[in-house]
Amino acid sequence: MGDEESPFVRRYGAWLAGPYALDDAGRKDYFTSAIVVLDTNVLFNLYEFTALARAQVATALEKVAPRLWMPHQVGLEFVSGRHRVINARIKALTEASATVNKKFGEARSAIAAAKRHVQNMLTRYGNDPDALTELDELLGDAAVSAAQQEWADALLTRISALKNDQDIMPSSVDGADPVIDLVAHLYGDRIGAQPSDEVARIRTEHALTHRFPNHIPPGFADSNKPTPMASAGDYLLWEEILDHVRTLPDPRRVLLVSADTKDDWYQPPEHGRRERPWPLLVNEMQRSAGASLRIETPQDFFEGISRFLDVEIAVATTEEIARAAVQPVPELEEPAADERNLIHEANASAVEPPPRLLSAACYGARLSTQAIRSTRSKPPHWPFWWWLIDATAELGLREAETEEPLIDLAAAHLGELPPAPYWEPGSLLQQGEWPYRTSSWIAPWMFHVISRTPEADRVTLLRIAARQLDATSAPQKPDGYIERHSDERKDK
Known part of the structure; x- marks a missing residue:
């Protein structure tokens, strides 16, 4: 790159290379000495893990727990939105059996329709009564039901076992919640103070009137959220991090972990340049707080803990981390x-x-x-x-x-x-x-x-x-209908 100590390189280093060209030794510094800020989506992901995977993730986070720091904005978003994540998980598990039954019902209807189609073809073009009888025996309701029963039982048995293995229950919203217990244990009192109402108002107005119209990250992609403060959430988080980092001793390093890779955090690839966290963020962290910044996805973050801090994370857990990171967080709006x-x-x-x-x-x-x-x-x-x-x-x-x-x-x-x-x-x-x-x-x-x-x-x-x-039902009664019931109770 040339003279890395030149004023030009120091001024524009975030764009020219930034911390993403670091070798393992440079990256390791962030895992051993940086403050670690987990975005809200990383905390939400804890609800997506199986109990075994969550235990391994907890062990990994213990390695950086003394350097974990939670912005007030993250804590507020977490406690305000966790019920949506819990309810989405419970809803998916609750509806699984009904979905299986519905799909098998649709399959039976499709098989019956296919049988009728072939029988119509045989009647119209083949005049083959034996073939019609054979199809009735082979694909009658009883035969199809018997064939499907074993498959349905296999699926529903696995769903039942899956439900029984859960430690996140509907009662977790208002009662015992293993994730809340884990988060409280990991962070202790390392939680940012709540900014005053006046500070929050000024920052929100600044985000909406200056930064977002000029596409200055982070958060400009959220400008269509229901309220101004909801739109400015990422920027409010960012300002809290800057404020806190200014109070830290040198050397100042920040490792921000987030599953959010939208364009208001990551600069899209262009003309051979790969996607990367916005250099504007790296530059602002250095210029405003005198600190270096590294942003990693949850997958990369836990891989780094495993590599640099000697924590064993099972392949199955790594796969769960990757799956959870791409799951959309349920919408903030309440259902109708x-x-x-x-x-x-x-x-x-x-x-x-x-x-x-x-x-x-x-x-x-x-x-x-x-x-x-x-x-x-x-x-x-x-x-x-x-x-x-x-x-x-x-x-x-x-x-x-x-x-x-x-x-x-x-x-x-x-x-x-x-x-x-x-x-x-x-x-x-x-x-x-x-x-x-x-x-x-x-x-x-x-x-x-x-x-x-x-x-x-x-x-x-x-x-x-x-x-x-x-x-x-339609007025037409099926064969076998017997008019025996009456409206005798209408005069209750």
């Missing part, structure tokens, strides 16, 4: 009210029905025995109770409350194929209790309840399910 309150197949077993609605549904349905009421506190039966809450209101058996959640649950289905592999055929129900003798399917949670319910309540529940099915 209707979406928050919707009860459906995927979440009905995880949301306990309110006791007042349970009592109103029992009264509206005129359930007569305690046998069925005893299931109200058991999560596997909650989908049934949510359905009954919805059905009794929909059919006018009780007055709906103004703040009731929206419910999208079906206890029964009409059609040639079930909505999911585990739905039971209506033909298993007793003659006279259920009007749809063929082409009907009963939700597994509904079938489980009514198969264990005394006759009086069982008949009542099936009549409610049949009335609701009548109200939501």
Whole structure:
């Protein structure tokens, strides 16, 4: 590069080379003596790891814990947004079984459609009754269900084992949270003071009126966030780091770890020059705080800890770190009210029905025995109770409350194929209790309840399910329909 001590090189060194041309010895200095600042996304990633991987990551972070420092902005973003990360993880695990069942239902429908297509071709062009019969035997509903059952069981068993292995639970939002415990332990009191309201206002205005319009990093890509302070979050973080570093003894080094590689942190590649953290940031750190700066992704950071600080990190953990780093953090905006309150197949077993609605549904349905009421506190039966809450209101058996959640649950289905592999055929129900003798399917949670319910309540529940099915299905009744249920309860 020439004379590296010349004023020109010193002035523009961040653009000419910067710390990213360092050899291992120069990079090692950052891991052994720099303050380490973890961006909020790195802390969020702790929720994405398995318990074993998180333990290895914790061991690695212990090696730099005395030099970890948390800006107030990072801590605020972390405690304000952690529930979204937890809920996104729980939602994915909760909905996994329903997604598998849905996909198998779609596969059954596709197989049936393919069979009908070939049979139509054989009828139209082949006149081969034997082939039609053979296809019915080979690809009938029972044969397809049997073939799929083993595969579905294998997938659902693995999902169940995965859920049982979790240490991040819905209760982690407001209760015991291993990640909070880990973060508190690692940082101790090394947390930045909260800037005054006036300082935050001045910095926010400076970001929005000067830096962002001129694309001065960091954070200019966030200008479309909901509020000015949310847009200025990265810049507020940056200013806190500068303030803190100015108080440190020489030599001053900063190792910033972030999974954010957008254009407001990294300069895009151009004309043979590779992508790199913005030289403007390196220059500003040196000019404003008299410190050298290195920015690394979580993958590179933990690789560096392993190499320079002699920490063993398993290959599987390294892969988890890489996967978590590319996962988008859930949007800051809360879901719409209707979406928050919707009860459906995927979440009905995880949301306990309110006791007042349970009592109103029992009264509206005129359930007569305690046998069925005893299931109200058991999560596997909650989908049934949510359905009954919805059905009794929909059919006018009780007055709906103004703040009731929206419910999208079906206890029964009409059609040639079930909505999911585990739905039971209506033909298993007793003659006279259920009007749809063929082409009907009963939700597994509904079938489980009514198969264990005394006759009086069982008949009542099936009549409610049949009335609701009548109200939501086409007027054309399938073959085998017997008009036995009545609207005798409308005058409740």
